[in-house]
Amino acid sequence: MKRTVIVDLLRRTDYGAAVLVKGxxxxxxxxxxxxxxxxxDGSTINNVQVVADADxxxxxxxxxxxxxxxxxxxxxxxxSPGAGQSVEVKAEKIEVLGLCGNDYPMQKKGQTFEYMRxxxxxxxxxxxxxxxxxxRHNMAMAIHRYFHDHGFFYFHTPLITASDCEGAGxxxxxxxxxxxxxxxxxxxxxxxxxxxxxxxTSLTVSGQLEGELGATAxxxxxxxxxxxxxxxxxxxxxxxxxxxxxxxxxxxxxxxxMDLAEDFIKxxxxxxxxxxxxxxxxxxxxxxxxxxxxxxxxxxxDFVRLTYxxxxxxxxxxxxxxxxFEFPISWGVDLASEHxxxxxxxxxxxxxxxxxxxxxxxxxxxxxxxxxKTVRAMDVLFPQIGEIIGGSEREESYDKLMAxxxxxxxxxxxxxxxxxxxxxxxxPHSGFGLGFERLILFVTGMQNxxxxxxxxxxxxxxxx
Amino acid sequence: MKRTVIVDLLRRTDYGAAVLVKGxxxxxxxxxxxxxxxxxDGSTINNVQVVADADxxxxxxxxxxxxxxxxxxxxxxxxSPGAGQSVEVKAEKIEVLGLCGNDYPMQKKGQTFEYMRxxxxxxxxxxxxxxxxxxRHNMAMAIHRYFHDHGFFYFHTPLITASDCEGAGxxxxxxxxxxxxxxxxxxxxxxxxxxxxxxxTSLTVSGQLEGELGATAxxxxxxxxxxxxxxxxxxxxxxxxxxxxxxxxxxxxxxxxMDLAEDFIKxxxxxxxxxxxxxxxxxxxxxxxxxxxxxxxxxxxDFVRLTYxxxxxxxxxxxxxxxxFEFPISWGVDLASEHxxxxxxxxxxxxxxxxxxxxxxxxxxxxxxxxxKTVRAMDVLFPQIGEIIGGSEREESYDKLMAxxxxxxxxxxxxxxxxxxxxxxxxPHSGFGLGFERLILFVTGMQNxxxxxxxxxxxxxxxx
Numbered sequence: 001m002k003r004t005v006i007v008d009l010l011r012r013t014d015y016g017a018a019v020l021v022k023g024x025x026x027x028x029x030x031x032x033x034x035x036x037x038x039x040x041d042g043s044t045i046n047n048v049q050v051v052a053d054a055d056x057x058x059x060x061x062x063x064x065x066x067x068x069x070x071x072x073x074x075x076x077x078x079x080s081p082g083a084g085q086s087v088e089v090k091a092e093k094i095e096v097l098g099l100c101g102n103d104y105p106m107q108k109k110g111q112t113f114e115y116m117r118x119x120x121x122x123x124x125x126x127x128x129x130x131x132x133x134x135x136r137h138n139m140a141m142a143i144h145r146y147f148h149d150h151g152f153f154y155f156h157t158p159l160i161t162a163s164d165c166e167g168a169g170x171x172x173x174x175x176x177x178x179x180x181x182x183x184x185x186x187x188x189x190x191x192x193x194x195x196x197x198x199x200x201t202s203l204t205v206s207g208q209l210e211g212e213l214g215a216t217a218x219x220x221x222x223x224x225x226x227x228x229x230x231x232x233x234x235x236x237x238x239x240x241x242x243x244x245x246x247x248x249x250x251x252x253x254x255x256x257x258m259d260l261a262e263d264f265i266k267x268x269x270x271x272x273x274x275x276x277x278x279x280x281x282x283x284x285x286x287x288x289x290x291x292x293x294x295x296x297x298x299x300x301x302d303f304v305r306l307t308y309x310x311x312x313x314x315x316x317x318x319x320x321x322x323x324x325f326e327f328p329i330s331w332g333v334d335l336a337s338e339h340x341x342x343x344x345x346x347x348x349x350x351x352x353x354x355x356x357x358x359x360x361x362x363x364x365x366x367x368x369x370x371x372x373k374t375v376r377a378m379d380v381l382f383p384q385i386g387e388i389i390g391g392s393e394r395e396e397s398y399d400k401l402m403a404x405x406x407x408x409x410x411x412x413x414x415x416x417x418x419x420x421x422x423x424x425x426x427x428p429h430s431g432f433g434l435g436f437e438r439l440i441l442f443v444t445g446m447q448n449x450x451x452x453x454x455x456x457x458x459x460x461x462x463x464x
Numbered sequence: 465m466k467r468t469v470i471v472d473l474l475r476r477t478d479y480g481a482a483v484l485v486k487g488x489x490x491x492x493x494x495x496x497x498x499x500x501x502x503x504x505d506g507s508t509i510n511n512v513q514v515v516a517d518a519d520x521x522x523x524x525x526x527x528x529x530x531x532x533x534x535x536x537x538x539x540x541x542x543x544s545p546g547a548g549q550s551v552e553v554k555a556e557k558i559e560v561l562g563l564c565g566n567d568y569p570m571q572k573k574g575q576t577f578e579y580m581r582x583x584x585x586x587x588x589x590x591x592x593x594x595x596x597x598x599x600r601h602n603m604a605m606a607i608h609r610y611f612h613d614h615g616f617f618y619f620h621t622p623l624i625t626a627s628d629c630e631g632a633g634x635x636x637x638x639x640x641x642x643x644x645x646x647x648x649x650x651x652x653x654x655x656x657x658x659x660x661x662x663x664x665t666s667l668t669v670s671g672q673l674e675g676e677l678g679a680t681a682x683x684x685x686x687x688x689x690x691x692x693x694x695x696x697x698x699x700x701x702x703x704x705x706x707x708x709x710x711x712x713x714x715x716x717x718x719x720x721x722m723d724l725a726e727d728f729i730k731x732x733x734x735x736x737x738x739x740x741x742x743x744x745x746x747x748x749x750x751x752x753x754x755x756x757x758x759x760x761x762x763x764x765x766d767f768v769r770l771t772y773x774x775x776x777x778x779x780x781x782x783x784x785x786x787x788x789f790e791f792p793i794s795w796g797v798d799l800a801s802e803h804x805x806x807x808x809x810x811x812x813x814x815x816x817x818x819x820x821x822x823x824x825x826x827x828x829x830x831x832x833x834x835x836x837k838t839v840r841a842m843d844v845l846f847p848q849i850g851e852i853i854g855g856s857e858r859e860e861s862y863d864k865l866m867a868x869x870x871x872x873x874x875x876x877x878x879x880x881x882x883x884x885x886x887x888x889x890x891x892p893h894s895g896f897g898l899g900f901e902r903l904i905l906f907v908t909g910m911q912n913x914x915x916x917x918x919x920x921x922x923x924x925x926x927x928x
Contacts, residue, residue: 097890137617462665
């Protein structure tokens, strides 16, 4: 008999049909006459209830059906008398495929997330993490679907790179040399001649610059791949390895870029609302009771657009009116999350797109405004988490870009290819970056970024 | 006016409409009275022809419209008298957005692929590489769509890993230490205490083992991410950084696994036939005249399934009958590409799935058959390229798996989590791996793997 996946089984109404289900035991309670087994196979947060007459099976069998055990059940699909489920399976044949001992780390309910992180390979089998990772899958699908339907090409930028232009943070070095006997030259510097790539290489911090190469050839591209930061930050917001989405579009100006960002992020959140109802309902109940409200807040409002300068004025007015921020606020400073959230949650009560930031706090490649002071940056600010998207129109003028590079003393010797885009048929273009795990935090209501990626990499942690 | 993307423009028939197109000049030829400009914006392999009356524009303008220059054209959509195109744009306003000098590396037609690899950032703007990377995008979409529609969850396995269990090849080390002054202990070994992760870490060679963690929790998962091999192989088939797809399904046996592989790969090839017609037609004409025939060959045939042992017998018979292979063939050897291609192209004239290989030439985690000699491996063999998919049913018995691990002396100290899947509710499961670039080679007819990834990483090469 062919196995029926539980998510499909729970939708069936052909009572009396012979069915085969397989999965892991969530709970098992029995009386003298009847046993109830809640079975889950990962396809949905909902379990199917297996009902087994005690008389119909050897008593020893039930001893093996413990939480975490893997079983196969043949039986009859029947209408369920219980609340919250429409069908159950009346067992005719039960096979234990895999026993599960008492030392199963997910046996007890109500363990802390910190405890579960130590067993990241087993937390996947819990309600919460099942929900989180099904939603994570759905967000990835939404992203690919959105860009494909809008004429973007998925573009794989390299992970191992010989250039660190953006200076976006510390990088992981990549080498095949014997670390215990690194070859050094006469000055005591590393000699890379025999290393795999023949020069120093690191893991990328962003695919954007290569993404610009793609956009200025294929028109509209997006990246969706891992990026790396070797920052020693032990916070609920930082990962050493995370996934990033970076669309880049030839001929888009900053307004097109804002339109794209707003439309795109709303599409993703709406996808979650449409396709992850059971998982979201669970998280809204167990993790964050304002989750659904916050998701609706985003899709139902036009995003407010204003300049950084106007934003600073609002924040300064708030301080004058008595609002206390932890960090001081004045023109020129980078906004802290508390400032971003104030604008979104208290002042506008809408998502906000802030534009035209001081050039000093933004990257070298952003297009300079005519004022000579600000650049065409745009950050999308969300409730609860603050900045979720950061982007800009890019400086397409070779001369202006070089002037900025020289001002900042950015080493460009390995970056000739990037400058070539401004030398050969340059064009206006724009793009942005979205940290995938930031999106998953927002859509799941989880609080710690280590709980929205299957196997987090953080300082001193590279297990699994 | 809003820009019309060229792929959309070429489908329009509302002649007389005012349109705005932007893109890069492919060719420009002019006479005293009229200029013809072939414009491409990356959205399609097809150019739109811009027709400009010489009188209507300053003569200097036309001097700037060189191959590679970026221009914006406003004009009227008109029916084209020329063959092979249905519409053209009669220019009313032309703006040069970006000049392109004589040193543009893609200026000349007919450059070798080797030459173009040196300018991987600019080859993206050529017909061939535009086609290749639009098809690459489409294959990624097909993969995500297939798995999503079949109830699989996209599962992100880690890139940086502390374990090398599979021994699948040399690995890249990842470190944040100062390479010129690596801290050593008294025995002269590297002291990793101050390294980012506090222990030796490398870049993953496969996400499969973590994928098994996902499958035994979520039921059916697939990975699609970068993997790394630090092998010093300078061949048209090897990359140091490549993308891999690895589905893994709980409760699937080897037959389910073969059914999945065949259905999946046919879906991908059919997607290309359905969605990449213009690009495939170009490649079939310019790169490989049997490309389309080969793609149809795959989707139109049932794959032949036989054991390795039967395959060896056929190959030995072929040798007896006078067929010459470069490499010797006998039971126990790993098949070379020539052997695989003989089975597919000459003997069966169908794609082939070979199963039940000798355990010595396959990985430790494959399920042992009752004969004690062979394992439930399955390789899918294709015309032209040989093995395109490799997979197996996994050994789900803790005892049998440990016996094999001990036999092979595989260091498992960092692999406790993998063994846990066999300790807590173990289940039969199966999966396979597909090298994404292998698929792209097959679907594009390109010969060198460096030409189907935007920025290839190979020994001594990490440019862009």
